[in-house]
Amino acid sequence: MDKLWQENKPLLNLDAGDVFGTRTQNEREQTRFLCEVLGSFGLDGIGLGEQDLNYGLEFLREMTTQHGLPFINANVRETKTGQLILPAYKVVERNGVTYGITSVLDPQQQILTLTGGEGQFTVDDPAATLRELLPRLRKEVECVVLLAHMGETGTEKLLNEVQGIDICVVGHSFRNIETERVINDVAVFGSAYEGRFIGKANLFVEEKSGRVMAIDVGITDFDDKAPEDAEVLTRVEKFKQDLVAFKDARRAAYPRVHGSQEEQFLGDRSCFNCHEAAWQAYAASAHRRAYTSLRKDGQSSEPDCLVCHTTGYQYKNGYSDESPFNKLVNVQCEACHGYGTTHARDGKWRLQARNSCVACHDQANSPNFNYATYWEKIKH
Numbered sequence: 001m002d003k004l005w006q007e008n009k010p011l012l013n014l015d016a017g018d019v020f021g022t023r024t025q026n027e028r029e030q031t032r033f034l035c036e037v038l039g040s041f042g043l044d045g046i047g048l049g050e051q052d053l054n055y056g057l058e059f060l061r062e063m064t065t066q067h068g069l070p071f072i073n074a075n076v077r078e079t080k081t082g083q084l085i086l087p088a089y090k091v092v093e094r095n096g097v098t099y100g101i102t103s104v105l106d107p108q109q110q111i112l113t114l115t116g117g118e119g120q121f122t123v124d125d126p127a128a129t130l131r132e133l134l135p136r137l138r139k140e141v142e143c144v145v146l147l148a149h150m151g152e153t154g155t156e157k158l159l160n161e162v163q164g165i166d167i168c169v170v171g172h173s174f175r176n177i178e179t180e181r182v183i184n185d186v187a188v189f190g191s192a193y194e195g196r197f198i199g200k201a202n203l204f205v206e207e208k209s210g211r212v213m214a215i216d217v218g219i220t221d222f223d224d225k226a227p228e229d230a231e232v233l234t235r236v237e238k239f240k241q242d243l244v245a246f247k248d249a250r251r252a253a254y255p256r257v258h259g260s261q262e263e264q265f266l267g268d269r270s271c272f273n274c275h276e277a278a279w280q281a282y283a284a285s286a287h288r289r290a291y292t293s294l295r296k297d298g299q300s301s302e303p304d305c306l307v308c309h310t311t312g313y314q315y316k317n318g319y320s321d322e323s324p325f326n327k328l329v330n331v332q333c334e335a336c337h338g339y340g341t342t343h344a345r346d347g348k349w350r351l352q353a354r355n356s357c358v359a360c361h362d363q364a365n366s367p368n369f370n371y372a373t374y375w376e377k378i379k380h
């Protein structure tokens with residue numbers, strides 16, 4: 001970006017959406033930081049992706065105003081009011097040419113929010129939306145730019161159905177568009193996800209007509225070879241510390257009060273060699289899926305859930321998301337039997353395990369729990 005700004009040429013700086021992280025509290029914290037940095041990138045328009053509603057509308061609005069992020073969308077409405085949640089388009093002028101930037105979201109992308117409540121948003125048909133909007137927009141501007149949060153195939157279909165677009169940036173796509181592409185007279189660009197790439201297209205735009213001719217397209221890969229920016233690096237380091245503090249504060253409700261620093265959870269694989277039959281029974285049980293169930297719910301970093309869906313959460317050297325303790329996902333052997341480093345052979349481990357169930361199978365989370373019938377399902 002610095003290099004582009006130094007060239008001092010008229011620049012349209014665009015993002016086609018999915019800026020925000022996944023639906024966990026930790027990633028929401030990370031997203032705050034990302035938005036803060038993104039605010040200094042001087043973006044002209046950001047298309048709304050379904051991910052950008054992961055933390056609800058309030059949060060999106062908060063980020064938009066706090067960091068001046070120009071989110072745009074023409075087809076997502078708040079169900080309750082029927083109103084569009086963002087400006088449908090934005091007009092910018094560069095070197096005597098006026099550009100109208102608009103964006104649509106694929107209705108097939110499910111919008112789920114951490115704040116809950118399904119059906120908060122209604123997504124209008126993108127083609128119908130653009131057919132209505134574009135004739136109006138064209139009266140105002142010379143060149144229409146669409147940020148299509150539709151993936152590659154969805155975008156291609158849309159561009160063949162709608163007239164009046166000059167430039168299109170594809171969002172919700174996992175591939176870079178490495179060379180110049182034209183669909184139905186529209187110059188199409190796109191770079192892949194997670195900010196790992198930045199695409200640059202040199203355009204030649206006819207002043208009167210706003211007619212676009214792309215000259216060349218390039219993709220920059222932010223791999224390990226890309227030099228660090230000293231200022232951003234400092235901010236990232238600082239943020240990492242903040243994130244640790246944030247996680248610790250949230251975890252504080254579940255302190256590691258049990259066990260001993262001298263003991264270790266060895267992981268279910270370590271039992272396999274001597275107890276293969278027990279391991280197979282475990283592998284087929286729901287306990288082996290406990291963490292995956294959280295992932296499905298987007299709750300895999302919630303202390304409120306991890307406490308029962310991982311091994312040794314409140315024990316010293318128990319589960320954490322840092323290696324090597326992150327291997328202690330799911331309800332493994334040692335969640336019931338205890339630290340593998342103190343392998344008991346005097347009947348104590350069997351007894352301890354029989355008493356372990358109710359710590360997790362409590363009234364709130366397992367109302368039908370009955371030792372005999374439940375043991376029957378996981379016996380080994």
Ligand code: HEC
Pocket residue numbers: 286287289290291293294307308309310311331335336353354356357358359360361371373374375377378
């Ligand atoms: C560390 C917490 C924890 C302990 C201890 C624990 N469970 Fe579970 N159990 C879970 C979780 C979490 C699930 C749900 C897993 C999933 O499907 O995501 C579960 C699921 C089950 C299921 C499957 C329920 C179904 O409807 O299919 C059975 C059976 C079960 N546990 C039996 C037991 C028994 C018996 C004990 C004690 C010997 C026990 N559990 C100890 C956390 C625990």
Ligand code: HEC
Pocket residue numbers: 293294297299302304305306307308309359360361362365366367368369
């Ligand atoms: C006190 C322990 C405990 C806590 C806390 C807990 N769970 Fe569970 N969870 C269980 C147990 C035990 C079961 C199995 C219940 C049964 O089948 O009887 C279960 C089952 C589940 C299942 C059903 C698995 C399936 O596919 O059928 C899901 C999903 C789940 N929990 C998600 C969560 C989420 C999300 C949270 C946090 C908001 C959470 N749990 C917090 C103990 C817990």
Ligand code: HEC
Pocket residue numbers: 268271272275278279280282283287331332333334335336337350351353354355356378380
């Ligand atoms: C959900 C809790 C739970 C998990 C997970 C679990 N066990 Fe157990 N295990 C028990 C209980 C309870 C008993 C004792 C049953 C009894 O004696 O009534 C037991 C018994 C055993 C025994 C003794 C069997 C015998 O014939 O005396 C072995 C060995 C064992 N478990 C190994 C494992 C291994 C290895 C794993 C992981 C691959 C594992 N267990 C996972 C609860 C669990």
Ligand code: HEC
Pocket residue numbers: 266267268270271272273274275333334337339340343344345346347348349350351
């Ligand atoms: C080096 C082989 C070995 C490994 C590894 C091993 N065990 Fe054992 N385990 C044994 C032997 C041998 C016994 C005694 C068998 C008997 O008494 O029938 C035993 C007994 C047990 C029992 C019954 C204990 C009791 O209460 O008397 C449990 C439960 C058990 N093992 C669980 C585990 C778990 C969980 C792991 C992994 C953390 C594990 N074992 C790893 C060899 C091993």
